[in-house]
Amino acid sequence: MSVQLTEQAFNPWQILQTHESQLEARYGKGHWGAASHFIGTMRDLNEGDSVQAMFLEHYPGMTESYLKKISDEALQRWDILDTLILHRVGTILPGENIVLVAAWASHRGPAFDACRYLIEELKHRAPFWKRETLPDQARWVSENTPA
Template sequence: MRERPFDPWAELAARTRAHRTDLGAAAVFVGTMRDRNEGETVESMFLEHYPGMTERELERAARAALERWGAAEALVLHRVGEVRPGETLVLVAVWAAHRAHAFAACRELMETVKHRVPLWKRERTASGERWVERNTPGEIAAREAPAEPPGEA
């Protein structure tokens, strides 16, 4: 969990996998805060988490996605605290031998972060503050995911 803005590309560069010649693919998702939600301009957002529990859930989600899709390594960084439009909210990266496995594991991990990891969002708009009660549905991602994990086809 990160309380300050971070550069996702610098984070990735710091974690080069050049020593892992068995890994032929990396899939990366970078989520950025939008300035509009539910038809209103959002000035900022405050993200709260349950320290300890949130990190454990992120680790559990990463292990599950890696195991399910036969990927090797994952990185998840998520902002907490005050976030402004244009700032990075989340970085999910997965390294695997093949691109299909990297993409599928990255997608699954991001959807799990979005919908199951204990994070709470409160938006500030010109009309006041409001809690974000639901996240963007992941049905599109689920439809586009490979039908079978490696070795199950």
């Protein structure tokens, strides 16, 4: 299980490749048959308004703890080998990656289910707060978009 928050832009494909190399070193090649991932990027539009930037705030320690909790829950609930959550914080611009969630399993069903669980729990319950910068004002986002 890997949980990380970062203020830096990231390349999700590089992160996945590195993580899979670590899994291969730990378990050997061919230990899993499925990997499911979700990559979220920042949109330049929300609620019909143009968005120029977003500031994503969190409580250090509390947010990581929650993300580890949902990763542990996924590992207990599905027959999966490992999970990964990487999430941006701080200032994010349209088109930049915000989140990477992944799950590895022997079969696609548990990998899909665990990955979807992780992103939905993260989006709806993790302690993050979003402030959008619009052309003429800034506003706090009160709720996430539906799946």
